[in-house]
Each structure stands twice: as C-alpha cells, then as structure tokens.
Amino acid sequence: MNWIKVLPQEELPDGGRRVVEVGGRPVLLLHVRGQLYAMDSKCPHMGAPLEKGTVTQDGTLVCARHHSEFDLRTGEVKKWAPWPPGVGRVLGAISREKPLPVYPTRIDQGSIWVGTEDSG
Numbered sequence: 721m722n723w724i725k726v727l728p729q730e731e732l733p734d735g736g737r738r739v740v741e742v743g744g745r746p747v748l749l750l751h752v753r754g755q756l757y758a759m760d761s762k763c764p765h766m767g768a769p770l771e772k773g774t775v776t777q778d779g780t781l782v783c784a785r786h787h788s789e790f791d792l793r794t795g796e797v798k799k800w801a802p803w804p805p806g807v808g809r810v811l812g813a814i815s816r817e818k819p820l821p822v823y824p825t826r827i828d829q830g831s832i833w834v835g836t837e838d839s840g
Contacts, residue, residue, distance in 0.1 A: 721824070721835045729830050732756075739771055742834045747823060749832065750775065750792065756825040757792045758834045764788075764818040765801050781820075795820035 726740040726749065736751045739761045748761040748770050759781070763770055768785035775781055780798050782789045789799040800817045824835040 723833045758823040790820040795822040
C-alpha cells in the first residue's frame with residue numbers, strides 16, 4: 721500500500737467533504753459520523769460529480785444527478801440510476817453497473833492519508 725498525505729485532519733471536520741488529488745486522480749473525502757471515507761469523485765454511471773451527493777443513514781452515498789447509490793465502505797452499487805421514474809431504466813442502461821472505487825484512509829500525525837495500490 722502506498723499512503724499519500726492529503727490534508728491536515730482539522731481541514732475536514734465531521735460532516736465535511738472535500739475533493740483532493742491522489743495519485744493524479746480526484747478523490748472525494750467524506751467525514752461521516754466520525755468515520756473517514758475516500759472514493760472516486762465522479763459517479764461511474766455518467767461521470768457526475770459526487771461531491772454534492774447525499775449521505776444516507778444507511779451508510780450510502782447517493783449521486784445528486786441520477787440517484788445511483790453506493791455503499792461508503794465498499795463502493796458496492798445499492799441502486800443504479802433509478803431516477804427519474806419512467807426514465808431511470810433508460811439512464812441505467814446507458815452504462816453498465818459499476819461499483820464506485822474506494823480507498824483506505826487513516827489519520828496519522830494530525831494528517832489524513834489515503835492509500836493506493838503499491839505499483840512496485
């Protein structure tokens with residue numbers, strides 16, 4: 721695992737979200753009820769930004785544009801483009817259902833770190 725320091729811990733308070741660069745790609749950091757999560761910042765359905773998505777009580781992130789829903793811990797698809805009614809099936813069929821890539825996080829020495837696969 722290659723750990724990349726992305727920002728000081730105090731810059732992401734509980735309830736906060738921020739897009740940071742990790743290994744050349746934009747990653748969304750979320751601080752939800754005391755837990756840190758990191759994932760690709762674009763929805764794998766049609767590339768909509770996830771920064772404005774809703775976090776549910778069930779621990780999922782819902783894309784604000786097409787309402788695809790992903791598990792915060794695993795990136796597993798819980799719903800694939802179910803909205804708007806009558807059009808959701810068409811939108812969902814535009815792209816194959818894909819999980820949201822997620823990354824491990826840790827706090828060390830007052831900073832937030834995101835892990836990526838070691839390329840070596």
